[in-house]
Amino acid sequence: MATNRLVSQLKKTEGDIFQQWCRVLSEAGYDPLQSPVHKVFQDLFEEILAALAPADRRTPDPAAPEAVCDEKPFEDEAVRRIFFLKTLTACLEGKIAALGRQKDSDLLRRLRRISDAMELALLSGAGRSVPANPGGTKSVLDPATLEKILVEIFMSVGEGVLIVDEDFEIVKANQHACEIYGMQQQNLIGMDIRLLTDEAGGLLLTKYFEELIEGQRKSAEMTGLYVDGKAFPMTVTVTKSGYNGRRYWPLIVRDDTQRKTMETQLRQEKRQIEEMNLTLKTVMKSIEQDRKDFESRLASRIRTALLPGLKKIEMTTEAAIRKSYLAMLEEQLISLTAGFERKLDASLLKLTRTEIEVCRMIQAGCSTKEICETMKLSFDTVQTHRRNIRRKLSLNGQKMNLHAFLMNRVL
Amino acid sequence: MMWNEEYDVVVVGSGFAGLAAAIEARKLCCSVIVLEKMAVPGGNSTISGGLVAAAGSPLQAEENIDDSPELMLADMLSAGQNYNHRELARIVAERSTETLLWTINDLGVKYKPKLSHLGGHSVARTYNTANTSGAGIIRPMLVRCREMDIPIRLKAFLHGLLTDDQGDLEGVEIREDYIFPNRESGVLRRIRARKAVVLATGGFSQDKEFRAIQNPVLTEQIECTNHRGATAESLILALRAGATPVQLSMIQLGPWASRDEEGFGVGSMFSMLAGFPYGILIDLRTGDRFVNEQADRKLLVDAMLSSGRESIAIVDEVGVRHASTLEQCLKRGVVRRFSSIEELAMANQVPLLPLKATVDAYNALIEKGRDDRFGKPMPKDLQPMTHPPYYSIRLISKVHHCMGGVRINTRAQVIRIDTNQPIGRFYAAGEITGGIHGASRLGSNAIPECLVFGRIAGNNAALEPTRS
Numbered sequence: 038m039a040t041n042r043l044v045s046q047l048k049k050t051e052g053d054i055f056q057q058w059c060r061v062l063s064e065a066g067y068d069p070l071q072s073p074v075h076k077v078f079q080d081l082f083e084e085i086l087a088a089l090a091p092a093d094r095r096t097p098d099p100a101a102p103e104a105v106c107d108e109k110p111f112e113d114e115a116v117r118r119i120f121f122l123k124t125l126t127a128c129l130e131g132k133i134a135a136l137g138r139q140k141d142s143d144l145l146r147r148l149r150r151i152s153d154a155m156e157l158a159l160l161s162g163a164g165r166s167v168p169a170n171p172g173g174t175k176s177v178l179d180p181a182t183l184e185k186i187l188v189e190i191f192m193s194v195g196e197g198v199l200i201v202d203e204d205f206e207i208v209k210a211n212q213h214a215c216e217i218y219g220m221q222q223q224n225l226i227g228m229d230i231r232l233l234t235d236e237a238g239g240l241l242l243t244k245y246f247e248e249l250i251e252g253q254r255k256s257a258e259m260t261g262l263y264v265d266g267k268a269f270p271m272t273v274t275v276t277k278s279g280y281n282g283r284r285y286w287p288l289i290v291r292d293d294t295q296r297k298t299m300e301t302q303l304r305q306e307k308r309q310i311e312e313m314n315l316t317l318k319t320v321m322k323s324i325e326q327d328r329k330d331f332e333s334r335l336a337s338r339i340r341t342a343l344l345p346g347l348k349k350i351e352m353t354t355e356a357a358i359r360k361s362y363l364a365m366l367e368e369q370l371i372s373l374t375a376g377f378e379r380k381l382d383a384s385l386l387k388l389t390r391t392e393i394e395v396c397r398m399i400q401a402g403c404s405t406k407e408i409c410e411t412m413k414l415s416f417d418t419v420q421t422h423r424r425n426i427r428r429k430l431s432l433n434g435q436k437m438n439l440h441a442f443l444m445n446r447v448l
Numbered sequence: 449m450m451w452n453e454e455y456d457v458v459v460v461g462s463g464f465a466g467l468a469a470a471i472e473a474r475k476l477c478c479s480v481i482v483l484e485k486m487a488v489p490g491g492n493s494t495i496s497g498g499l500v501a502a503a504g505s506p507l508q509a510e511e512n513i514d515d516s517p518e519l520m521l522a523d524m525l526s527a528g529q530n531y532n533h534r535e536l537a538r539i540v541a542e543r544s545t546e547t548l549l550w551t552i553n554d555l556g557v558k559y560k561p562k563l564s565h566l567g568g569h570s571v572a573r574t575y576n577t578a579n580t581s582g583a584g585i586i587r588p589m590l591v592r593c594r595e596m597d598i599p600i601r602l603k604a605f606l607h608g609l610l611t612d613d614q615g616d617l618e619g620v621e622i623r624e625d626y627i628f629p630n631r632e633s634g635v636l637r638r639i640r641a642r643k644a645v646v647l648a649t650g651g652f653s654q655d656k657e658f659r660a661i662q663n664p665v666l667t668e669q670i671e672c673t674n675h676r677g678a679t680a681e682s683l684i685l686a687l688r689a690g691a692t693p694v695q696l697s698m699i700q701l702g703p704w705a706s707r708d709e710e711g712f713g714v715g716s717m718f719s720m721l722a723g724f725p726y727g728i729l730i731d732l733r734t735g736d737r738f739v740n741e742q743a744d745r746k747l748l749v750d751a752m753l754s755s756g757r758e759s760i761a762i763v764d765e766v767g768v769r770h771a772s773t774l775e776q777c778l779k780r781g782v783v784r785r786f787s788s789i790e791e792l793a794m795a796n797q798v799p800l801l802p803l804k805a806t807v808d809a810y811n812a813l814i815e816k817g818r819d820d821r822f823g824k825p826m827p828k829d830l831q832p833m834t835h836p837p838y839y840s841i842r843l844i845s846k847v848h849h850c851m852g853g854v855r856i857n858t859r860a861q862v863i864r865i866d867t868n869q870p871i872g873r874f875y876a877a878g879e880i881t882g883g884i885h886g887a888s889r890l891g892s893n894a895i896p897e898c899l900v901f902g903r904i905a906g907n908n909a910a911l912e913p914t915r916s
């Protein structure tokens with residue numbers, strides 16, 4: 038394998054590389070002769086080569102190097118080691134190029150990644166272990182891709198997400214959060230979260246940040262401020278997490294304007310419906326009451342005024358008495374129907390059954406001829422009926438036509 | 449033609465130029481709308497550094513700084529290598545102080561109480577918003593728009609400029625509910641402008657394809673300080689409507705941006721306010737200075753890019769006091785702090801001895817009041833860099849500003865290419881226009897330019913006769 042060959046080639050030229058490195062060091066104003074840097078060189082060299090080599094070769098975890106230079110040109114040990122690392126990386130790059138491998142950009146990229154990873158490890162003080170052969174084994178979803186996907190999801194989720202640090206500063210904001218506040222990421226990041234709400238909201242957030250324990254979650258409604266100064270209702274859900282000894286508070290922010298207007302609308306509608314229900318109920322009640330009143334009035338009138346009259350008629354044999362009771366009953370019946378829309382006309386009660394029949398037909402707009410045919414009566418008979426009807430209804434000598442008179446009467 | 453809506457004045461773009469135009473127009477007529485394709489307002493303006501140049505300002509009077517519009521114009525012409533359309537540049541210089549005062553008195557913008565001296569300016573004439581950001585001006589402008597009932601319609605992408613039979617502007621076609629950057633998204637609608645259209649859609653620094661057509665040196669790999677929506681489609685529409693293109697290949701790179709963060713970030717302001725004026729710029733390979741740190745951007749970038757130089761800026765504890773973004777720079781690892789020059793050299797891999805020599809020589813210059821071999825101005829408050837800790841920032845040039853754009857006249861009317869006459873009812877202002885800054889725009893001169901011409905455009909648009 039090409040890499041194997043290269044690694045062994047590099048191994049063979051270790052002496053050259055060391056000398057080259059010392060030259061770089063001294064050019065940079067650092068005297069490699071004054072302090073024994075060879076051990077540092079060996080450690081770094083081995084570590085890098087091990088990482089470059091194919092995956093089956095596990096990186097040995099060399100013991101932490103003793104402080105090699107006692108005169109301490111740097112206060113920070115990590116800074117010194119990074120310096121050594123960087124310069125050595127540069128030498129190796131040069132060597133690889135010299136070996137005619139400069140076209141192998143993949144190899145160079147890996148070398149840089151290894152060097153960067155070691156630098157990061159040094160910076161974070163996490164020791165010197167380097168992921169063996171980065172990129173050598175192919176997993177289904179390599180961490181880089183996974184991270185990209187996660188970042189994309191974070192950016193595009195339909196909820197506003199902000200991450201706030203110990204200084205109340207927003208360190209991350211996704212697209213939706215930007216839209217909620219009307220601000221670009223560049224503006225949101227670095228901003229004090231309390232500037233995005235009112236005083237009460239700020240106090241509440243401060244309290245949550247102090248009180249929350251990891252894994253706990255709290256939500257609160259507060260006022261949000263849009264970029265143009267407009268206040269809007271919002272819900273903020275706060276959690277807490279820690280990373281690298283620092284605390285962070287991820288915040289989910291939601292603009293409640295729409296929900297709030299919908300809620301008020303719903304509330305209003307509900308109130309309206311309730312009110313309507315109430316009115317309908319009272320209307321029904323009063324209709325029911327009216328009906329009951331009416332029925333009991335009718336019943337008592339029938340009981341007190343009509344039934345005794347009927348009894349009297351039933352018992353008496355005398356025509357005169359009967360007649361007068363009948364007249365009374367007639368009166369009573371008429372007064373009972375008073376208040377109905379179409380009045381029962383007293384005079385109509387005087388008509389015979391045939392006459393009523395004739396009236397109905399006239400009411401319906403039939404001509405005398407049609408009445409003759411329907412009722413199988415002669416023309417003259419019908420004419421007589423008509424005359425009698427006019428007389429009984431006291432229409433004699435008046436201009437009023439029978440049809441018009443009958444229009445509004447109940448027959 | 450069928451229209452979905454009608455306004456007196458239709459403004460496209462919600463940055464400094466667009467909002468200034470809308471506010472001015474709304475004073476004179478009753479219906480103004482601002483259309484913005486992004487989901488949030490403000491464009492480049494709201495992420496800008498909030499540095500505003502003004503000649504003859506109150507702070508200059510306080511600090512006894514002698515300045516005039518003539519001097520500012522001379523600085524603009526010198527940086528612009530006389531490519532400037534002089535009559536337009538003059539208006540910016542002449543109205544700079546009046547416009548600054550408008551932001552203070554009318555909009556209530558808050559500024560820091562001290563001036564900055566940016567590269568390429570003869571004197572300190574730069575105000576900076578209290579929050580070191582253009583948002584310090586954009587927010588009060590948005591508040592004003594809300595108070596004046598000027599709707600700002602977001603996610604409204606300008607898709608066509610519609611003209612009448614005479615070729616005058618009559619309205620715009622937009623994609624409503626547009627989802628950036630999907631050009632097919634949204635629903636087409638037509639909005640009529642009874643008086644005029646104001647185009648204020650900014651520059652195209654983020655349009656990798658278009659900028660490489662204008663200047664092939666600016667490949668895709670070169671980073672950019674702008675907001676993602678700074679693309680060329682609206683410029684192309686204006687050209688199609690007959691506008692005259694001016695100096696489209698003059699695209700500025702920012703020399704002060706950090707290698708260790710995306711875009712403009714917080715590092716750029718650190719270099720601009722402290723690193724360059726009060727510190728030195730070092731070539732990583734030699735440990736030596738190579739240019740006047742206070743030169744105009746073009747000279748700086750040219751020097752930095754020549755022969756693949758990598759550079760850092762260094763400043764000491766005294767100079768760093770001018771950096772208003774220091775805290776955030778340190779927090780984000782953009783600026784690093786070292787207790788000695790040695791440490792700084794090691795961490796940045798600069799050869800130590802040459803670097804020490806450079807710092808000593810530079811300090812000697814200041815102490816003895818000698819002239820710098822690169823011509824860096826040595827103001828009185830400049831002190832030798834002898835106070836640890838030292839701070840460094842790793843620099844890389846990023847595409848920053850488009851000096852070119854459509855041609856306008858002093859009334860902000862867009863000029864037709866074939867007749868050399870104004871296109872009827874068509875105004876433009878801000879970075880979409882070209883020629884004002886020539887070959888290089890001086891730092892803090894864009895905001896005055898956008899506000900001055902935005903207001904002119906809005907005012908004149910509102911004075912157009914109303915279409916029946």
Ligand SMILES: Cc1cc2nc3c(=O)[nH]c(=O)nc-3n(C[C@H](O)[C@H](O)[C@H](O)COP(=O)(O)OP(=O)(O)OC[C@H]3O[C@@H](n4cnc5c(N)ncnc54)[C@H](O)[C@@H]3O)c2cc1C
Pocket residue numbers: 460461462463464465466483484485486489490491492493494495496497498499500501582604605606607648649650651673674675677678679681682712848849877878879880891892893894895896898
């Ligand atoms: C990071 C940064 C810092 C800066 N700092 C300073 C500074 O401190 N001082 C200074 O003087 N200058 C500074 N500048 C330059 C200055 O900010 C810009 O030149 C200025 O903001 C441009 O304003 P504008 O209104 O022309 O455009 P913008 O503010 O960019 O606004 C244009 C708007 O139009 C929208 N738009 C574009 N195309 C369409 C379309 N097709 N349909 C609908 N809308 C569209 C965009 O989305 C954008 O919101 C800085 C620039 C940047 C990028």
